[in-house]
Amino acid sequence: MIPLLALALTFFPAPAQAARVKEIASVYGVRSNALVGYGIVIGLNKTGDSSQNLATMKQLQQMLAAQGFPTTADQIKSKNIAAVMVSAEVSAGARPGSRFDLTVSSTGDARSLSGGVLLITELRAFNGTRIATASGSVLVGGYSIAAAGNETVKNHPTVGSVPRGGTLEVPIPALAIDEQVSFDWVLDRPDFTNSTRMATVVNALLGSDVAHAVDGATVRVMVPDRYLGRQSELVAAVEGLDVQLDQILRVVVNERTGTLVMGADIPLSPVAVAHGSLTIEVARQTQVSQPNMLGQGDTTAVTNTEVRVREDAGKVTLLKGATVGDVVGALNAMGVTPLDLISILHSMQLAGGIHAEIEAM
Numbered sequence: 409m410i411p412l413l414a415l416a417l418t419f420f421p422a423p424a425q426a427a428r429v430k431e432i433a434s435v436y437g438v439r440s441n442a443l444v445g446y447g448i449v450i451g452l453n454k455t456g457d458s459s460q461n462l463a464t465m466k467q468l469q470q471m472l473a474a475q476g477f478p479t480t481a482d483q484i485k486s487k488n489i490a491a492v493m494v495s496a497e498v499s500a501g502a503r504p505g506s507r508f509d510l511t512v513s514s515t516g517d518a519r520s521l522s523g524g525v526l527l528i529t530e531l532r533a534f535n536g537t538r539i540a541t542a543s544g545s546v547l548v549g550g551y552s553i554a555a556a557g558n559e560t561v562k563n564h565p566t567v568g569s570v571p572r573g574g575t576l577e578v579p580i581p582a583l584a585i586d587e588q589v590s591f592d593w594v595l596d597r598p599d600f601t602n603s604t605r606m607a608t609v610v611n612a613l614l615g616s617d618v619a620h621a622v623d624g625a626t627v628r629v630m631v632p633d634r635y636l637g638r639q640s641e642l643v644a645a646v647e648g649l650d651v652q653l654d655q656i657l658r659v660v661v662n663e664r665t666g667t668l669v670m671g672a673d674i675p676l677s678p679v680a681v682a683h684g685s686l687t688i689e690v691a692r693q694t695q696v697s698q699p700n701m702l703g704q705g706d707t708t709a710v711t712n713t714e715v716r717v718r719e720d721a722g723k724v725t726l727l728k729g730a731t732v733g734d735v736v737g738a739l740n741a742m743g744v745t746p747l748d749l750i751s752i753l754h755s756m757q758l759a760g761g762i763h764a765e766i767e768a769m
Contacts, residue, residue: 541575675731
């Protein structure tokens with residue numbers, strides 16, 4: 409049997425970690441803009457859309473007519489073309505002439521876009537406004553080869569990229585940084601502890617109480633007088649600060665593949681779970697630690713915890729500690745399957761034994 413830890417489990421280190429502000433938050437009003445367009449890829453080696461895709465043939469017919477070559481749909485029989493959706497993201501504040509990367513995805517029954525060239529395509533914003541144009545050679549990290557009824561496919565050949573294939577035609581509106589008297593930083597994952605810690609490190613940098621946590625998602629930073637007219641420098645200084653994050657304990661479960669991702673130090677409360685012929689028991693016992701008469705120290709209460717795993721055959725494994733890592737280590741030694749472990753952890757969480765969120769994929 410493949411070891412459980414190698415097959416289905418990844419342990420992360422302790423949840424506390426530091427990250428820069430720019431990695432956990434962004435300035436409100438400064439964001440990228442999604443663009444999309446419908447185009448044609450040509451030059452394929454008989455791996456394009458079949459003649460049954462009338463939308464592809466109609467699109468090519470319209471493009472040829474615009475170039476002064478009127479045709480009818482039934483005159484186009486080539487399998488060297490494919491209809492695609494072109495998507496991209498452009499950063500705020502980009503100016504006309506800026507270049508950006510494209511993602512090209514087949515919308516028909518093409519087998520591969522390898523070797524194709526994207527004809528010039530209009531890219532529009534969500535409101536339909538024409539923003540940019542796109543064209544260029546499509547790069548695909550795979551292939552599809554078919555012969556005599558057999559086909560060999562590597563990776564995903566119907567999705568490719570066009571590096572720097574997009575050209576911005578109109579300016580993207582951006583927040584007027586140098587006119588702001590305050591900035592709202594929006595956290596990617598709202599958390600009151602993290603927003604408060606971020607405000608604390610900003611105040612320490614600026615040496616005054618100019619930042620405060622509005623809520624778990626927003627930290628407002630007032631612009632100090634010495635940064636007036638130099639607000640961009642203030643943003644750059646803030647986004648480089650390190651914040652000690654307080655992560656939520658979480659167990660991620662994918663029942664389709666039998667995969668678990670969790671932290672090994674997730675604590676458990678006393679709980680007993682029976683799963684088939686398997687029984688798990690987490691028990692705690694409080695004892696008093698008394699120093700000797702001549703030694704130094706204080707009398708303290710100590711909690712000793714044991715995790716017992718028992719099968720009907722009588723096999724019992726004892727572990728010191730009470731974490732998910734202890735339980736999984738015992739189950740792994742007994743050869744419990746990933747799906748059984750998922751069911752066990754679900755039951756323990758419902759009973760209040762696991763102090764973490766269980767998120768199913």
